Amino acid sequence: MAELWLTALLSEQASSLGTIDTYTDDIETYLTWLAKQGLTLFDVRREDVTAYLGSLIERGFAEATLAKKRSVVRNLHRFMVAEGHSTSDPTTLLEPMKRRRALPLVLSMKEVDQLLDTAHARAADTSTTPFQHASFARRAALFETLYASGMRVSEAVNLPWKAFRSDARMLYVRGKGDKERLVPMHARAVEAIMRWRKAVAAYGVASEKWVFHAVRDASKPLTRISALEDVKQAALDAGLRRPALLSPHKLRHAFATHLLANGADLRVIQEMLGHADLGSTEIYTHVDISRRQRMVLDLHPLGDSGEELRD
Secondary structure (H helix, E strand, C coil), X not given: CHHHHHHHHHHHCCCCHHHHHHHHHHHHHHHHHHHHCCCCCCCCCHHHHHHHHXXXXXXXXXXXXXXXXXXXHHHHHHHHHHCCCCCCXXXXXXXXXXXXXXXXXXXXXXXXHHHHHHHXXXXXXXXXXXXXXXXXXXXXXXXXXXXXXXXXXXXXXXXXXXXXXXXXXEEEEECHHHCEEXXXXXXXXXXXXXXXHHHHHHHCCCCCCECCECXXXXXXECCHHHHHHHHHHHHHHHCCCCHHHCCHHHHHHHHHHHHHHCCCCHHHHHHHHCCCCHHHHCHHHXXXXXXXXXXXXXXXXXXXXXXXXXX
16 A cells, blocks of 8 residues: 555656655554554554654654654555545544744854854964965954854845944944844954954955955955855864854854843844844744753753752
8 A cells, every 4th residue: 555655656746766765764664663553554543643653752753754754644544545445544633743943053152252262263373374364363353243243144244344443333234125234343343353454464465345355355255155164164173062053143143142141122132133023033032941941951959850840
């Protein structure tokens, strides 16, 4: 029966061979479980499907994987009914899976300090070539700017030099939908930018067009790919967790989460991030709550006991 469904997918719906292979693995998992229960596809009841899905949860499958395996089971039984091989579908009354909104990986304040300190240490290394010195100085300036302002990396790399002032503590940036907004500029970020300008001028290149630009060509803005590579390399140098998952956008996440953790108003954060609606910003309230929950589980005396904390 399972083979008939897979054949129908391949011939009638033009599913790729890769998809068929994945579905085959999922079906084999399901059929193996049924066999251990002494069941065939024609014996399955709703409670059996529920028990099967429960067994997958116990095995620790990720939500996305669970959703896919559940979909395979449902589509297989629907096929059996549609083709007249079964009179009832045991998956009809299954509760829909509630997918949790994914929380972004957020750097702690300590981790941000590690990243920035590492970037500044490389920029201060006098043993490097003028080109390397300028490149490392730009890296430190970019990181400071992203964390101080909450800018998107696309906004930072396209920041025109005319928009920057060394005495300014707020900066106009042009974001999505060509909308302008004010973002904060900490003194550390301003100082880092001035050091980057001095270093790239010493190399013999300076741009009057871009704040962040290619070291060898002042006419070209820094690319997002280069910014991504800089973050990953600096995260690796700093010994941060999961450096492969880090990106310039994580500094934007850190900006918002750390502000919220220190009492900033959510609507003010929304304005600084340039979010069109508050719902996009509210993800950071969930991140902050999640971080607090982990802290309690890790640090509270009952954290390892398995007991629930009560109001």
